[in-house]
Amino acid sequence: xxxxxxxxxxxxxxxxxxxxxxxxxxxxxxxxxxxxxxxxxxxxxxxxxxxxxxxxxxxxxxxxxxxxxxxxxxxxxxxxxxxxxxxxxxxxxxxxxxxxxxxxxxxxxxxxxxxxxxxxxxxxxxxxxxxxxxxxxxxxxxxxxxxxxxxxxxxxxxxxxxxxxxxxxxxxxxxxxxxxxxxxxxxxxxxxxxxxxxxxxxxxxxxxxxxxxxxxxxxxxxxxxxxxxxxxxxxxxxxxxxxxxxxxxxxxxxxxxxxxxxxxxxxxxxxxxxxxxxxxxxxxxxxxxxxxxxxxxxxxxxxxxxxxxxxxxxxxxxxxxxxxxxxxxxxxxxxxxxxxxxxxxxxxxxxxxxxxxxxxxxxxxxxxxxxxxxxxxxxxxxxxxxxx
Amino acid sequence: xxxxxxxxxxxxxxxxxxxxxxxxxxxxxxxxxxxxxxxxxxxxxxxxxxxxxxxxxxxxxxxxxxxxxxxxxxxxxxxxxxxxxxxxxxxxxxxxxxxxxxxxxxxxxxxxxxxxxxxxxxxxxxxxxxxxxxxxxxxxxxxxxxxxxxxxxxxxxxxxxxxxxxxxxxxxxxxxxxxxxxxxxxxxxxxxxxxxxxxxxxxxxxxxxxxxxxxxxxxxxxxxxxxxxxxxxxxxxxxxxxxxxxxxxxxxxxxxxxxxxxxxxxxxxxxxxxxxxxxxxxxxxxxxxxxxxxxxxxxxxxxxxxxxxxxxxxxxxxxxxxxxxxxxxxxxxxxxxxxxxxxxxxxxxxxxxxxx
Numbered sequence: 001x002x003x004x005x006x007x008x009x010x011x012x013x014x015x016x017x018x019x020x021x022x023x024x025x026x027x028x029x030x031x032x033x034x035x036x037x038x039x040x041x042x043x044x045x046x047x048x049x050x051x052x053x054x055x056x057x058x059x060x061x062x063x064x065x066x067x068x069x070x071x072x073x074x075x076x077x078x079x080x081x082x083x084x085x086x087x088x089x090x091x092x093x094x095x096x097x098x099x100x101x102x103x104x105x106x107x108x109x110x111x112x113x114x115x116x117x118x119x120x121x122x123x124x125x126x127x128x129x130x131x132x133x134x135x136x137x138x139x140x141x142x143x144x145x146x147x148x149x150x151x152x153x154x155x156x157x158x159x160x161x162x163x164x165x166x167x168x169x170x171x172x173x174x175x176x177x178x179x180x181x182x183x184x185x186x187x188x189x190x191x192x193x194x195x196x197x198x199x200x201x202x203x204x205x206x207x208x209x210x211x212x213x214x215x216x217x218x219x220x221x222x223x224x225x226x227x228x229x230x231x232x233x234x235x236x237x238x239x240x241x242x243x244x245x246x247x248x249x250x251x252x253x254x255x256x257x258x259x260x261x262x263x264x265x266x267x268x269x270x271x272x273x274x275x276x277x278x279x280x281x282x283x284x285x286x287x288x289x290x291x292x293x294x295x296x297x298x299x300x301x302x303x304x305x306x307x308x309x310x311x312x313x314x315x316x317x318x319x320x321x322x323x324x325x326x327x328x329x330x331x332x333x334x335x336x337x338x339x340x341x342x343x344x345x346x347x348x349x350x351x352x353x354x355x356x357x358x359x360x361x362x363x364x365x366x367x368x369x370x371x372x373x374x375x376x377x378x379x380x381x382x383x384x385x386x387x388x
Numbered sequence: 389x390x391x392x393x394x395x396x397x398x399x400x401x402x403x404x405x406x407x408x409x410x411x412x413x414x415x416x417x418x419x420x421x422x423x424x425x426x427x428x429x430x431x432x433x434x435x436x437x438x439x440x441x442x443x444x445x446x447x448x449x450x451x452x453x454x455x456x457x458x459x460x461x462x463x464x465x466x467x468x469x470x471x472x473x474x475x476x477x478x479x480x481x482x483x484x485x486x487x488x489x490x491x492x493x494x495x496x497x498x499x500x501x502x503x504x505x506x507x508x509x510x511x512x513x514x515x516x517x518x519x520x521x522x523x524x525x526x527x528x529x530x531x532x533x534x535x536x537x538x539x540x541x542x543x544x545x546x547x548x549x550x551x552x553x554x555x556x557x558x559x560x561x562x563x564x565x566x567x568x569x570x571x572x573x574x575x576x577x578x579x580x581x582x583x584x585x586x587x588x589x590x591x592x593x594x595x596x597x598x599x600x601x602x603x604x605x606x607x608x609x610x611x612x613x614x615x616x617x618x619x620x621x622x623x624x625x626x627x628x629x630x631x632x633x634x635x636x637x638x639x640x641x642x643x644x645x646x647x648x649x650x651x652x653x654x655x656x657x658x659x660x661x662x663x664x665x666x667x668x669x670x671x672x673x674x675x676x677x678x679x680x681x682x683x684x685x686x687x688x689x690x691x692x693x694x695x696x697x698x699x700x701x702x703x704x705x706x707x708x709x710x711x712x713x714x715x716x717x718x719x720x721x722x723x724x725x726x727x728x729x730x731x732x733x734x735x736x737x738x739x740x741x742x743x744x
Binding site: 251258259262265266270271273274278284285300301365366368 | 628632643660723
């Protein structure tokens with residue numbers, strides 16, 4: 001499928017659907033026409049087309065209704081959807097993908113636990129089989145948007161007697177089920193973007209299981225790789241991204257400039273630009289069907305740069321204030337937020353969320369550069385016997 | 389515009405790489421920089437002119453930038469950039485950058501017949517500018533005047549002059565061709581691309597045409613980013629191989645996180661250097677060149693410094709080739725504008741002005 005054919009599809013779709021009509025009806029029809037995510041297969045909101053053609057669709061449909069609260073949909077769109085597409089049954093794909101894409105159902109992620117962060121595979125939330133159901137008990141943490149969510153992707157331990165990576169199973173968790181309790185977790189920004197989620201005797205039917213029993217680690221890898229690509233996407237335009245508001249302020253406030261700041265800003269500008277170029281090169285590689293290892297590094301660059309740029313911005317502005325410390329619920333994950341103080345504090349999370357920079361360096365070193373792993377003491381030990 | 393390598397570029401790369409692997413391994417380059425232990429002077433010229441003959445004549449790299457009607461291959465800067473990556477990887481002592489890039493680019497607007505001779509490698513030329521000159525200070529290190537078709541004065545720090553048959557001298561917006569000036573090689577930090585002082589004393593010169601030196605240096609600076617990428621890649625690859633094999637504490641040292649994380653960060657810098665080099669090769673605008681130089685110069689140097697440190701004591705020895713790369717990296721950090729010069733240029737190019 002090429003650009004011209006995609007444009008024909010869009011034109012045919014617009015001939016039948018009135019963008020001025022009901023928003024949800026329009027979005028559902030767009031999904032059914034395969035114009036939601038064109039690289040998905042036909043029947044699941046796509047056309048089996050090359051991924052870069054999505055830009056064509058977005059351009060052609062730029063003035064038509066979008067999903068409400070798009071910022072809340074990131075986990076569903078970027079992580080749950082590719083995982084459901086890869087591992088879901090026919091029924092699961094039919095049930096979940098459309099309302100996920102239209103925004104009718106918001107998703108969150110129940111992975112990390114108080115005792116399982118970087119070492120996710122050691123997680124302790126238990127799922128015990130009871131006939132056609134699973135009974136889930138445990139505690140999850142850093143769950144962005146749980147307070148808005150209808151569904152969650154969940155990894156739980158189904159077999160404590162085998163080594164940790166082998167005893168996990170992946171589920172879709174009904175966030176409205178009895179026994180699911182969501183408590184806000186306040187962040188250093190003052191806001192509560194994420195939550196603790198307590199799961200107490202939560203009963204999930206077996207048809208909410210994604211992938212085979214015991215195969216949860218492999219399923220979770222699909223989710224996590226997609227998360228890092230999504231977080232590390234990077235700006236497409238020269239001078240865009242986190243450096244843009246800083247450069248704008250720099251131009252507006254000549255009285256705040258110093259020679260030292262000037263040198264440092266130029267260094268940050270250059271690093272932003274080469275990072276952008278390397279993202280552009282990565283996208284070119286992907287669309288030419290040469291998936292390169294560069295993707296694993298994008299999130300690392302992004303975290304470092306965001307932290308450096310936002311720290312610079314505060315210093316440049318000589319701003320000792322902060323707009324508002326009120327404890328409130330965030331509507332969505334937002335790196336730009338309300339002002340420079342918020343941006344600075346929020347960016348601290350960039351090197352932690354979605355895989356810490358230290359873990360990502362291990363991944364680059366081992367999977368891309370082929371360096372040997374650290375000696376492991378936990379590999380062949382049943383999970384229940386691990387020290388904790 | 390693409391940031392990827394074309395099939396033609398990959399073919400060109402592999403013929404250059406195969407030839408260099410065969411004829412110019414690090415041990416051979418080390419041998420060429422052996423000096424007389426008592427006098428400290430190089431025993432021979434560092435240049436490998438047999439290798440250059442094969443590269444220029446058989447693979448045809450010397451004529452890449454010359455249009456077909458003038459006897460060249462009519463290729464683009466992107467292809468020359470790939471050759472430079474490979475020559476950087478090998479710190480190959482051949483005059484490609486000085487003759488086939490800088491001197492050739494200076495001659496191109498004049499369409500002088502000399503281009504055909506440079507293109508097939510029969511002769512080599514050098515642009516007589518200091519290697520420390522930049523697009524922003526093109527006459528740094530040069531004090532040459534012209535009087536009645538004769539040149540007088542001195543240019544210091546000229547790369548490739550000692551191996552050139554013809555010297556091309558820019559003076560006041562014109563380009564002059566000279567044969568037989570005084571070329572004195574001084575000991576150079578970069579052993580594999582020595583610099584010389586060129587002196588003219590009422591030397592007979594032929595005016596070839598007009599020359600915008602700043603534009604030539606900008607073009608060269610953009611392509612130098614690809615050579616720097618090649619230097620960085622060799623350092624990263626060689627260090628990776630070493631830390632996988634070197635054992636201490638009964639483990640390969642590459643299994644320690646302190647080392648893995650440094651190499652992961654270095655890899656990330658090299659990935660971005662590749663994107664910057666490709667961008668400057670396909671879009672040689674002032675911004676792309678300044679970005680590529682201010683990033684890649686630092687990455688090549690950092691890669692060489694990391695390579696030295698992670699090799700431990702052996703990295704500090706003359707017999708290990710890493711010092712050739714360190715010296716090349718440090719010299720090219722200074723050449724054609726330092727990273728700071730290029731960042732300063734960006735201030736006005738991208739409207740990030742300094743304090744008033």
